[in-house]
Amino acid sequence: DIVLTQSPLSLPVSPGEPASISCTSSQSLLHANGYTYLAWYLQRPGQSPHLLISLTSDRASGVPDRFSGSGSGTDFTLKISRVEAEDVGVYYCMQAVQTPQTFGQGTKLEIK
């Protein structure tokens, strides 16, 4: 199975400041079709996860443009340009290049 390793595991950020989360894969997430199957999810307290970004950098419908994804191969990053209070929760990366699909262990973002 592909292992995804996130860092940091805990991320305290002041409102209005930027934040960055790294996700490293044990194998390349580049599919033969040319797409790279890395997605990012946010799970707010008490809620189901919801999709932020798919295919490394495509923002899902309704996701603010302060969220951006980048990377290739095995190294990926989620960036928040200016953190807001509603961004609190646990962020997960997920790969879908092969089954079983796997998640990273999560990064907990909190407001300072």
Place this chain on the structure above:
Amino acid sequence: EVQLVESGGGLVHPGGSLRLTCVVSGFNFRSYWMHWVRQAPGRGPVWVSRIGTNGADATYATSVKGRFTVSRDNAENTLFLQMNSLRDDDTGVYYCARGRTGDGYNPDSWGQGTLVTVSS
């Protein structure tokens, strides 16, 4: 409005069985891949299974292969997960989720989940 509503969870003894159901509305169910994802208390989500639009192409996590079976009824807008030979580590909230338009591999809409507790 897209809605996914899971049911069928509960308390079951190790070795027992449960059948989870997910009824969807607000989108053309037969056109979307569907997923099951579970989350143990205090832990991160774990992908369990996915199924193609016509009921074929079912794949499973290594830990559930041979014990769980995913299926769907496109006429009834319903997704199922038959879980047999349940173990303590199958405990958690089970979410059904719709696969993203296009490739179907990324769940983009999730239900609120149903709790499965496996305990003697």
